[in-house]
Structure formats: C-alpha cells, structure tokens
Amino acid sequence: MSFSPYHEFNWTDCWFLLQGAGRTILLMLVAGTLATVLGVAVGWLRFASRAARILTAPAIDVLRSVPLLVLLILVSSVFGIAGFDIDVFGTAVAILTLYAAAFAAEVARAGFASVDRRTRRAARSLGMTAGQEARHVLLPLAARTVFPAWVSLMLALVKDSALVSAIGYVELLKASQVAVTQTNQPFLVFALSGLLYFAICYPCSVLSRNLEARMKHDLAA
Amino acid sequence: MISLRDVSKRYGLLRVLDGVSLDVERGEVVCLIGPSGSGKSTLLQCVNGLEAIDGGSIAVDGEAVHGRGTNINRLRQKLGIVFQQYNTFPHLTALENVALALRVVKRMPRRDAEAAAARQLAYVGLDGKADQYPSRLSGGQQQRVAIARALAMQPHYMLFDEVTSALDPELVGEVLQSLRKLRADGMAMLIVTHEMAFAREIGDRVAFFQEGKLVEVGPASQVLDAPRDGRTAKFLGRAAQ
Amino acid sequence: MLDYQFHWRAVLADLPELLGGAVVTLQVTALSVIVGVPLAVLLAACLRGGASARRPARAFIEVTRNTPCLFQLYLFYYGLGALGLNLPSFTVAVVAIGLNNAGFLADTYRSALQAVPAQQTAAARSLGMSFLNAFWHVVLPQMARIAYLPTVNQVVWAMLNSSLGTLIGLRELTGVTQFLQSRSFRTLEFFLLTAALYYVLAKALMLAAALLGRRLARGAP
Numbered sequence: 001m002s003f004s005p006y007h008e009f010n011w012t013d014c015w016f017l018l019q020g021a022g023r024t025i026l027l028m029l030v031a032g033t034l035a036t037v038l039g040v041a042v043g044w045l046r047f048a049s050r051a052a053r054i055l056t057a058p059a060i061d062v063l064r065s066v067p068l069l070v071l072l073i074l075v076s077s078v079f080g081i082a083g084f085d086i087d088v089f090g091t092a093v094a095i096l097t098l099y100a101a102a103f104a105a106e107v108a109r110a111g112f113a114s115v116d117r118r119t120r121r122a123a124r125s126l127g128m129t130a131g132q133e134a135r136h137v138l139l140p141l142a143a144r145t146v147f148p149a150w151v152s153l154m155l156a157l158v159k160d161s162a163l164v165s166a167i168g169y170v171e172l173l174k175a176s177q178v179a180v181t182q183t184n185q186p187f188l189v190f191a192l193s194g195l196l197y198f199a200i201c202y203p204c205s206v207l208s209r210n211l212e213a214r215m216k217h218d219l220a221a
Numbered sequence: 222m223i224s225l226r227d228v229s230k231r232y233g234l235l236r237v238l239d240g241v242s243l244d245v246e247r248g249e250v251v252c253l254i255g256p257s258g259s260g261k262s263t264l265l266q267c268v269n270g271l272e273a274i275d276g277g278s279i280a281v282d283g284e285a286v287h288g289r290g291t292n293i294n295r296l297r298q299k300l301g302i303v304f305q306q307y308n309t310f311p312h313l314t315a316l317e318n319v320a321l322a323l324r325v326v327k328r329m330p331r332r333d334a335e336a337a338a339a340r341q342l343a344y345v346g347l348d349g350k351a352d353q354y355p356s357r358l359s360g361g362q363q364q365r366v367a368i369a370r371a372l373a374m375q376p377h378y379m380l381f382d383e384v385t386s387a388l389d390p391e392l393v394g395e396v397l398q399s400l401r402k403l404r405a406d407g408m409a410m411l412i413v414t415h416e417m418a419f420a421r422e423i424g425d426r427v428a429f430f431q432e433g434k435l436v437e438v439g440p441a442s443q444v445l446d447a448p449r450d451g452r453t454a455k456f457l458g459r460a461a462q
Numbered sequence: 463m464l465d466y467q468f469h470w471r472a473v474l475a476d477l478p479e480l481l482g483g484a485v486v487t488l489q490v491t492a493l494s495v496i497v498g499v500p501l502a503v504l505l506a507a508c509l510r511g512g513a514s515a516r517r518p519a520r521a522f523i524e525v526t527r528n529t530p531c532l533f534q535l536y537l538f539y540y541g542l543g544a545l546g547l548n549l550p551s552f553t554v555a556v557v558a559i560g561l562n563n564a565g566f567l568a569d570t571y572r573s574a575l576q577a578v579p580a581q582q583t584a585a586a587r588s589l590g591m592s593f594l595n596a597f598w599h600v601v602l603p604q605m606a607r608i609a610y611l612p613t614v615n616q617v618v619w620a621m622l623n624s625s626l627g628t629l630i631g632l633r634e635l636t637g638v639t640q641f642l643q644s645r646s647f648r649t650l651e652f653f654l655l656t657a658a659l660y661y662v663l664a665k666a667l668m669l670a671a672a673l674l675g676r677r678l679a680r681g682a683p
Contacts, residue, residue, distance in 0.1 A: 070660060
C-alpha cells in the first residue's frame with residue numbers, strides 16, 4: 001500500500017466541522033449583539049439629530065461600499081501597526097461588529113422613523129417623560145416593525161462571518177478547508193459544511209419571511 | 222363572417238357557455254345584452270381565442286379559431302378587441318401604444334407605424350394626446366387609445382367588451398361616439414353592453430344572454446321592444462327601472 | 463499608531479496595476495450579471511409555474527441564499543476540481559457570483575412579474591403578438607421598472623462580492639492589491655487605496671444606473 005498524506009474522512013473530522021459551526025454561531029451571537037447595540041445607538045442618533053445624520057453618513061456609506069474582505073485586511077493591518085494585542089477572534093468580532101452595525105444603524109433608523117409621531121405625542125400627553133416614552137412606546141413599536149429586517153441582517157452576518165477564515169479564524173468555512181486538506185474529499189466536506197450553514201441560516205430566513213408576510217397581512221387587514 | 226356553432230365552455234361545474242350559436246356578418250353590428258355573469262364577456266374572449274372552448278366551434282371567415290393548425294396570431298389580426306379595463310400599456314405613450322403591434326406584428330418600419338398610429342388616434346379624436354402616457358389620460362381617453370390600438374391592425378371585426386362600464390358617466394359619451402363613427406364606416410362589431418338605449422341605436426341585431434344560453438336573438442327593435450321570450454321581457458323590465 | 467509613517471510613493475507607482483485589477487473586477491461583475499439576471503427571470507417564471515417547475519427553483523434559491531457566497535465559490539472551485547473539472551478561477555467567480563445574483567433576484571422578479579396584470583398579456587396577445595413578443599415588449603418593460611432598483615443594488619453587491627475571487631487565486635482588484643503589498647509590505651497604504659477604488663467603482667455604478675434608469679421611469683404615474 002502506497003503512502004498517502006490523506007486519511008479517510010472520519011468522526012474526528014466531523015466533530016472538527018461541528019466545532020467550526022459552533023464558532024460560527026459564537027461569532028454571530030457576539031458580533032450580532034454588539035452590532036445591534038451599536039446600530040440602535042447610531043440609528044437613534046441619526047434619527048434624532050440632523051447633525052449626527054450628516055456626520056455619520058460618510059462612515060456608513062464607506063462601510064457599505066467597500067468589500068468586507070478589504071475592510072478585514074485593513075482593520076487587521078491597523079491593529080497590527082497600532083500594536084493591539086488582540087487575537088483573531090477579537091479582530092473578527094471587531095470587524096464584523098463594525099460592518100453589521102453600519103447596516104443595523106439604517107435598519108434602526110428606519111424603525112424609529114416608522115413610528116407615528118401622533119402616537120408618541122399621545123404618550124407624552126399622558127405625562128410620560130421623553131425617556132419613558134422612548135422606552136415604552138418608541139422602542140417597542142420600532143422593534144416590531146424592523147424585526148424581520150433585523151433577522152435578515154443576522155442571517156447576512158452568519159454568511160459574512162465565513163470571510164474571517166481569510167484572517168485565520170477557524171470557523172466553519174476554515175474548518176472545512178482544513179478538513180479538505182487532510183482528507184482530500186472536498187465534495188463530501190463541503191456538502192457537510194453547506195448542510196451546516198443551511199441548518200443555521202434557513203430557519204432565520206423562514207422566520208424573517210413569515211414575519212414579514214404576517215406584517216403585510218396585518219397592515220392590509 | 223364570425224360564426225359560432227353550438228359553443229360550450231365550463232369552469233369546473235359551472236357552464237358559462239351552453240350551446241351558443243350566432244353569426245355576425247361583415248358590416249353587421251350585433252349587441253349582446255344580459256345580466257352580469259351570463260357569459261357574454263367569456264364569449265368575446267373565446268371568439269378571440271384568448272379563452273379555450275370545450276365544445277362546438279368558432280370560425281372567422283371560415284377559419285376555425287380553436288383549430289389545431291390555425292395561426293392564431295394571424296387570425297387575431299382580423300379581430301380587434303377592446304376590454305372593459307382599457308389595458309393600455311402604461312410604459313408607452315398613446316402613439317407608441319397604437320404603433321407597437323404594427324411594428325412587432327406587421328413588421329412596419331417605425332416611421333410608417335407611427336404615421337398609421339397618428340391617423341388612428343385622430344380617428345378617435347385624440348390627435349393632441351399622442352405623446353401622453355396613459356397615466357396622464359382620463360379613462361375615456363385611455364379607452365379611445367385602446368380602440369385606436371385595435372383599429373390600427375385593420376381588423377375585419379371589432380369586439381367590444383363592456384367598454385363603458387368602468388368609465389365615469391360623463392366620459393361614456395366620447396367612447397360611444399367612436400363606436401358610432403365605426404358603424405357609419407361599416408365596421409362589423411360584436412358589442413357587449415349594458416346601455417340599452419345605445420344597443421337599440423347602434424345594433425342591427427340584439428342577442429339576449431342568460432346563464433350561458435342565447436335566449437333570444439333578432440332585430441334590435443324587436444328584441445328590445447317586443448321580446449318573444451319571457452326571460453328577455455323580465456330582464457328588460459328590470460333594466461328599465 | 464500615531465507615529466506611523468505613510469509611504470505613498472511606491473503604492474501610487476503601482477496604480478496602473480491596481481487599475482488593471484479593477485478592470486478584472488468589473489469584468490467579473492458584468493459577466494456575473496449577464497449570467498444572473500436572465501437566470502433570475504427564468505427562476506421567477508418557474509416560481510409562478512406548476513410544482514415540477516417551482517420546487518427545483520425554490521430549492522436552488524434557498525441554497526444560494528442560505529449559504530455564504532465564499533462557500534459557493536469554494537464548492538465550485540475545489541468541489542468541481544475534485545471531480546476532475548478544473549475551471550479557471552475567473553470562470554468560477556463569474557459562475558458562482560452569477561448564480562448567487564440569480565438566487566437573490568429571483569424572488570424580487572417573481573413579485574415584479576406578479577405586479578404586471580395578466581390583462582396586459584391578454585391585450586398584447588389580442589393584437590396578434592406571440593407570447594414571446596408580448597412578454598418582451600409589454601410585460602418585461604413594466605417588470606423592469608419595478609425590479610430595476612433591487613437589480614442595481616445586486617450589481618453593486620456582485621462587484622463587492624467579486625473580491626472573494628482573491629481567495630481562489632483570482633487577480634482582480636483585491637487579488638492584485640494582495641500581490642503588490644506582499645512585495646513592499648505597505649499593506650495599509652495599498653488597501654486604503656484599494657478601498658477608495660472600490661468606493662469609486664460602487665458610486666460610478668450607482669451613477670450609471672441612475673442615468674440609465676431614467677428611461678425606465680417613463681409613464682410612471
């Protein structure tokens with residue numbers, strides 16, 4: 001039997017892919033949470049103040065008009081030059097957060113803008129403070145409107161997270177590449193990782209679509 | 222001649238056309254009247270081949286509309302149809318609406334097609350509106366664009382499907398005027414209408430429809446003033462109220 | 463960070479090469495749109511058809527939308543490679559990004575198709591037009607009016623996504639940048655310039671689209 005650098009695809013490889021999938025989900029949870037918080041904050045500023053809208057516009061515009069891959073390389077090179085002692089996970093989270101926040105800010109702004117001014121005035125007329133009104137009226141109403149868009153955003157984040165494989169973080173896609181180099185069975189490995197991605201993303205897209213359809217229905221009724 | 226022989230059509234269990242036979246000669250105007258949902262509109266769509274039939278036959282100048290070997294696109298050029306909802310093409314100006322089929326179907330050069338289209342628009346009294354998009358035209362004007370569009374193909378027969386039903390009352394007159402003009406020029410027409418007075422004025426013959434059946438057909442004055450069938454009389458009595 | 467010395471001269475000297483990369487980026491984008499848009503129209507037509515046409519179309523759309531674009535690139539590049547079909551990275555990028563475009567546009571086109579009343583086809587057919595003529599001259603222009611903006615956004619996405627081609631060895635804008643910076647290690651300068659080029663390309667595409675799109679708005683109420 002001749003020597004082969006490859007080994008048969010086995011349960012260890014399978015477990016390796018699952019770990020990758022776990023890291024992909026971890027990235028989504030951490031970067032998704034941070035991006036949502038940052039996005040709502042920036043979105044609120046953009047909604048409330050004209051100055052903030054004008055000041056933040058270029059940053060958001062640039063983040064949306066440059067490939068994530070280029071941003072990824074830029075940010076990690078800046079981190080390197082600045083001497084940040086930060087691991088690949090930290091870099092990946094930072095860049096994904098920044099990127100997703102640019103989209104989340106627009107989603108949040110649209111949500112705030114969708115709330116009827118009269119409803120908000122009515123709340124104030126009952127004696128609520130501005131803060132109370134924001135917490136009990138503006139935020140819940142806005143959140144309900146943009147929830148489907150937000151779910152799509154998280155879905156996009158899962159897919160975008162595949163790019164951090166390029167800076168060496170072993171999430172699902174990088175794990176599949178490694179498994180391919182070890183087993184030389186790209187079809188099997190990619191079929192498995194594709195299935196895993198699909199299993200993570202599909203429920204999100206069905207959820208987003210159903211919510212959107214229901215909202216249209218409610219509006220029509 | 223348009224000749225319908227024992228035509229039947231059903232949607233599921235509903236018989237929308239039930240053994241209908243009717244002839245329309247060249248130069249003749251036949252008006253179809255009857256309650257809503259009695260199958261009149263379906264009949265027109267069948268004559269044009271836009272709807273299939275389940276039994277019988279429809280022939281235009283001897284050629285079977287639903288025949289296997291029939292070139293329906295060529296046959297349709299003999300049959301102009303105007304719909305209740307105008308169905309003008311919103312992305313084209315009035316002139317382009319009329320010229321499109323001339324260019325695409327008759328393969329006329331753009332210049333000739335547009336000259337012919339301009340003549341048709343003038344015929345229906347829309348000379349000044351050639352460059353307007355349908356969204357800028359009233360319902361009556363859109364309906365006249367639709368008439369000009371059908372006429373441009375130089376059909377031998379015109380089918381009108383409740384062409385004034387969707388119009389505001391003050392716009393009905395201008396559309397009917399175009400139909401009168403066509404009659405004066407000898408166009409053969411099959412007109413589905415709810416306007417009894419207009420049917421009496423323009424129709425050589427009137428056919429009364431009910432529940433998919435042709436109940437009575439005859440000279441306009443006879444059917445409308447002295448109906449032989451009780452159902453016709455009942456319908457006319459109700460319509461007169 | 464603060465005492466970083468920017469060295470632009472070497473970077474700017476390589477500008478012609480970067481522009482050469484940008485041309486490849488635009489080629490991939492254009493071809494992926496040429497592949498994607500007609501396929502999306504076809505998928506949209508399938509979605510409105512019977513179950514035997516709808517199901518495979520739906521499955522294709524869900525797979526393209528619920529797995530990362532980079533994953534799809536790898537699948538075509540390494541997966542097909544394992545089957546002995548070694549396609550050049552340019553072809554893979556065009557096909558993968560083109561299919562991705564189709565998956566993302568299909569649903570938009572389906573609703574655009576739905577928005578054109580069936581009566582418009584009937585009216586066109588009644589004048590003696592063939593089915594294809596009616597579709598081409600009457601339905602498609604009205605559909606295009608609705609679908610134009612989403613299509614333009616997808617074109618910009620395709621342009622940004624083409625940067626992923628780098629990871630399978632394509633020398634488009636990002637790939638050329640990667641190669642050039644490895645000679646001088648002026649990573650930051652190179653990628654800043656590249657980011658700027660992407661930004662300009664994105665804006666140029668939007669501008670061109672706005673100019674072209676004027677014609678489509680004809681007759682809008």
